[in-house]
Each structure stands twice: as structure tokens, then as C-alpha cells.
Amino acid sequence: xxxEVLVAAAGAAAAIAVYAAAAARxxxxxxxxxxxxxxxxRSDVRSPGFTMIVPLVDRLHKVNMQIVTMPVxxxxxxxxxNVTVRVDAVVYxxxxxxxxxxxxxxxxxxxxxxxxxxxxxxxxxxxxxDDLLSNREKLNQGLELMLDSPAMGWGVAIDRVxxxxxxxxxxxxxxxxxxxxxxxxxxxxxxxxxxxxQASKKLAEAAGVMSAEPAALQLRxxxxxxxxxxxxxxxxxxxxxxxxxxxxxRATPAAPAETEQVPPAAAAETGQITxxxxxxxxxxxxxxxxxxxxxxxxxxxxxxxxxxDR
Numbered sequence: 177x178x179x180e181v182l183v184a185a186a187g188a189a190a191a192i193a194v195y196a197a198a199a200a201r202x203x204x205x206x207x208x209x210x211x212x213x214x215x216x217x218r219s220d221v222r223s224p225g226f227t228m229i230v231p232l233v234d235r236l237h238k239v240n241m242q243i244v245t246m247p248v249x250x251x252x253x254x255x256x257x258n259v260t261v262r263v264d265a266v267v268y269x270x271x272x273x274x275x276x277x278x279x280x281x282x283x284x285x286x287x288x289x290x291x292x293x294x295x296x297x298x299x300x301x302x303x304x305x306d307d308l309l310s311n312r313e314k315l316n317q318g319l320e321l322m323l324d325s326p327a328m329g330w331g332v333a334i335d336r337v338x339x340x341x342x343x344x345x346x347x348x349x350x351x352x353x354x355x356x357x358x359x360x361x362x363x364x365x366x367x368x369x370x371x372x373x374q375a376s377k378k379l380a381e382a383a384g385v386m387s388a389e390p391a392a393l394q395l396r397x398x399x400x401x402x403x404x405x406x407x408x409x410x411x412x413x414x415x416x417x418x419x420x421x422x423x424x425x426r427a428t429p430a431a432p433a434e435t436e437q438v439p440p441a442a443a444a445e446t447g448q449i450t451x452x453x454x455x456x457x458x459x460x461x462x463x464x465x466x467x468x469x470x471x472x473x474x475x476x477x478x479x480x481x482x483x484x485d486r
Contacts, residue, residue, distance in 0.1 A: 201228065202226055203227055205224045208274035209223075213234050221275060253301055261344060275331065280329060287330060
């Protein structure tokens, strides 16, 4: 009798152990358990920790609640300004409702991936090339809204969407490089023209000051001579006004004549100095020099007639 009781107790213990082993489940911290009993969804979602189900009756599905990082394959499309580009992106999402993620969609990861690809193509067609290159924050927000609307019905929340790279054809890259170069050249010319305008205004002010004070022009001339001579040049060209040469010529006294006293001006015009006739070559050279001086100054000097011509 006692042996039968012990055998029955042992059998019951073994059956309980087998039942417990079949019914026991452990749900991790980042998971949630969805239970189906005879194919029907149980309303209670099992939280993390140890839980029990009815063997052969219940079926437990564990759903990962962590944020999933999903790369979106590069999509080729034509922008609104008719430029062919290839754009790839990355999507960050997580499951917020484990029951909907299991019941409403067969594979929520595949569904999010396909939706991301189609939304990315739509964004490419609605955007300009400049927006894809410089205004990515706005495009990321628009892509996130396009993905979040259907994903909420699947129990999935889109955390963020980022466009990673925009690939352009080589011809477009060269065109953009030429455009940037032309723009920089335009700005350089504008800056140079502005500098020339400012310099011309300053030079006009300096000319006004120098015209009021004639000595300022001479000082400027001396400064220029000093600047040129500081470079160790062997030849120094110093401009001298023609009026100064004429003044010195008039101020030079004539030598006393031995035979006939001739005024200095008359002697210079008649070719006689110290009462002696000058050579014909000298007279021709002097006449040519005076003609050159008259052409430069715009004046003419009438020769003084000789006493014999009178």
C-alpha cells in the first residue's frame, strides 16, 4: 500500500515537473509577450520576467521593443528640376504596441523597409537638387511624417529618419564646380571694382589738397624720387618742367660783346653770343628744340628781327 502511494506521488511529481517545464516562460527586459489561446489573442500582454502559459493551448510570441536601425537601400530618382540622383537613408524605429505589431502586419520590419523606400522615392521627386544638398533637415522631417502615419497602425513608432548620401552624375558635379568657380570670380571682380572706386575717391581728395597747395606736389615728387632710388637703381629719371628751363635761360646773363653789343634775347634769336656768329648746325638744333618745346607747351615764340632786317 505504501509503495503504491509512493509510486503515485512520484508520478504526480513528475507530471507536475513536466507541466511546469512546458508552461514556464521567461520574458526579457526589452521584450513583451503576446499570448494566443486557441488562436485568439489574449488581452493581457506579458511583461518582463517569469510567466506561465497553458501547454498545448497557449502560444507565446515575444516581441523585441528595442530601437531598430534599418538602412534604406539607395534609391535612384529624378528631382523636380530634372536631375538624376541616388539617395540612401537610415530609419530608426521601435515597437510601441506588441499586439498590433504581431496581429496587424505579417512582418513589421519588412513593411517598414518597403515603406521607407517608396517614401524616399517620393521625396526625391518632390524636391529640388539644392534642397537635397543643403536643406536635409526639412526633408528628414517630411520623410519621418510619411513613414510615421502608416507605421502607427502597425504598432510601430518612427524615431527618426536621416538621409545619408546624395550621389550625383559626374557631368552634374563638373557643372556645379564651374558654377561655383564663376560665382567666386564674380565676387572677386565686384570686390576689385569696389576697391578701385574707393581708391579713386581718395586720389580725387588728394588731388584737391595738392591743387590748393602747390608745394605739396613738389613734396610728392621728392617722395617718389626717394622711393625709386631706394630700390638701388643705376638710372634715375627726374622730370623737370619746361617752364623752369625757360626761366633759367632767360635769367642767364649774356657775355659782353667785343665788336657789337647785342641784347641777350636778340642774341639768342639771331644766333650771336659774345658778338660772334654761331654755327649753322647749332642754329638748326636750337630751332628744332624750340619747336618741340612750343608743341609741348602749346605756345609759340616769335623770333626777334635783326638790326639789319629792320
